[in-house]
Amino acid sequence: xxxxxxxxxxxxxxGEGPIWDAAQDRLIWNDLNSSLVFQYVPATSAKxxxxxxxxxxxxxxxxxxxxxxxxxxxxxxxxAQDNYQTIAAEHDGETLIFNDILADPQGRLYAGTYYWNEKxxxxxxxxxxxxxxGSIYVMDEGIELSNGLGLSxxxxxxxxxxxxxxxxxxxxxxxxxxxxxxxxxxxQVPLSEGLPDGLTVDAEGYVWSAQWYGSQVVRYDxxxxxxxxxxxxxxxxxxxxxxxxxxxxxxxxxxAESWPAWPNPYAPSGYHPDKVELGGSLYRLSLDIQGKAExxxxxxxx
Numbered sequence: 594x595x596x597x598x599x600x601x602x603x604x605x606x607x608g609e610g611p612i613w614d615a616a617q618d619r620l621i622w623n624d625l626n627s628s629l630v631f632q633y634v635p636a637t638s639a640k641x642x643x644x645x646x647x648x649x650x651x652x653x654x655x656x657x658x659x660x661x662x663x664x665x666x667x668x669x670x671x672x673a674q675d676n677y678q679t680i681a682a683e684h685d686g687e688t689l690i691f692n693d694i695l696a697d698p699q700g701r702l703y704a705g706t707y708y709w710n711e712k713x714x715x716x717x718x719x720x721x722x723x724x725x726x727g728s729i730y731v732m733d734e735g736i737e738l739s740n741g742l743g744l745s746x747x748x749x750x751x752x753x754x755x756x757x758x759x760x761x762x763x764x765x766x767x768x769x770x771x772x773x774x775x776x777x778x779x780x781q782v783p784l785s786e787g788l789p790d791g792l793t794v795d796a797e798g799y800v801w802s803a804q805w806y807g808s809q810v811v812r813y814d815x816x817x818x819x820x821x822x823x824x825x826x827x828x829x830x831x832x833x834x835x836x837x838x839x840x841x842x843x844x845x846x847x848x849a850e851s852w853p854a855w856p857n858p859y860a861p862s863g864y865h866p867d868k869v870e871l872g873g874s875l876y877r878l879s880l881d882i883q884g885k886a887e888x889x890x891x892x893x894x895x
Contacts, residue, residue: 597825600633600844601640601875608846608875609791610652610693612887613836620836620844621660622875623649630662633875635837644674651694653702656889663691663704668723670892678895684721684729692718693791693832695742695751700725700891701771703732703751705739711854714738720753722771725891732773733764741792741832743800745815746885752779752800754789757859761789761802761813779817785861786811791832791846796883803830803845805852806860808869810845827872828864835884842879847872 606626613620620633621643630644630652648664649671655661660671667682667689683689694704706718720733733753740754744766751764751773763779766772780802782789787807794800799820800813810823810833829848836842851866853859 596878597823598877599874600877601631602873603631603875604849604873605846605875606850606873607831607848607852608873609650609831609848611791611832611834611836611844611846611875612652612654613834613840613844613884614654615886616654616658618838620834620875621652622832622834622844622846623652625650625664626848626850628664630660635842644671646675647671647677650692651704653694653696653890654887656700656891657894659894661694661696661702661890661892663694663702665690667691668694668702668704670894672894680727680892681723681729684731689721690718692739693742693754695744696888696890697744697766697771698748698768698888699771700889702890703742703753705736705742705753707736707739709738709853711852712857713853714757720773722773724771725893727892733762733776740790741802743792743794744888745794746796746798752792752794754792754802756788756790756805759784759788761792761800780813787828787830787861788859790830793833793835793884795835796840796885799882801833801843803832805829805831805848806864810843823878825872825876826870827874828866828869829872831872837879840884840886841882842877843884845876845878847874847876849873 649662738756764773787804
């Protein structure tokens with residue numbers, strides 16, 4: 594197995610949302626708890642902060658070269674520092690606090706909401722579809738903690754992690770409308786492991802899931818069987834994305850802060866935040882497996 598590299602050591606409080614921008618040969622990711630968004634350019638090893646103060650949990654590429662940020666203040670088309678347009682901040686009277694987001698081939702977005710305080714869920718979240726004209730549709734409800742999203746290579750299956758339920762769901766996707774149906778449990782993560790956090794899908798249709806508390810990334814085959822585990826030296830593994838010129842580099846984010854407040858019922862037996870290395874760095878692992886390019890959102894700037 595190739596060695597794991599540390600690419601950035603910024604002690605991210607909650608590194609999240611990695612996505613590869615092939616047009617600019619860069620990786621973009623965020624520190625959710627610090628409202629920072631970073632970029633890393635492998636060709637020069639240059640790293641910089643591209644956005645401050647606008648909270649971002651999920652990030653998508655927009656077709657025009659801009660970015661879409663989703664977080665505590667809703668969904669925004671980000672143009673530059675202090676220059677963004679709000680696409681959605683509420684729906685049917687409910688404030689939209691987003692976590693991960695994902696664009697589909699038509700430029701629509703899937704986005705999950707969550708409503709937690711430091712200790713517990715205040716109310717269930719939902720999975721939404723936001724079309725390019727800003728129309729919002731509820732795709733699913735009763736979600737404990739919305740997290741990673743990914744599409745199969747044929748774009749006919751959507752994977753969606755509900756972290757504290759310890760589940761990754763699979764849905765059938767209507768390519769024409771983007772509607773979802775036939776929800777089923779793709780993975781029920783056992784209590785002995787961490788929580789399923791961010792995820793991605795490779796070119797072979799295998800699902801890669803980062804495990805919060807779990808010190809690992811797990812690769813599942815299309816039937817939901819464990820194909821491999823990649824161990825990390827930190828407990829709070831948050832998300833994954835393929836990048837690089839051949840999409841064969843796996844980038845892995847992590848978090849320096851534990852969550853929720855300790856003690857809690859969500860961690861595996863034996864876990865204690867004071868007895869592990871939590872995380873905070875960005876890692877890279879070169880593989881002989883290719884990822885697939887993410888789709889672009891299609892929102893128009895004013």
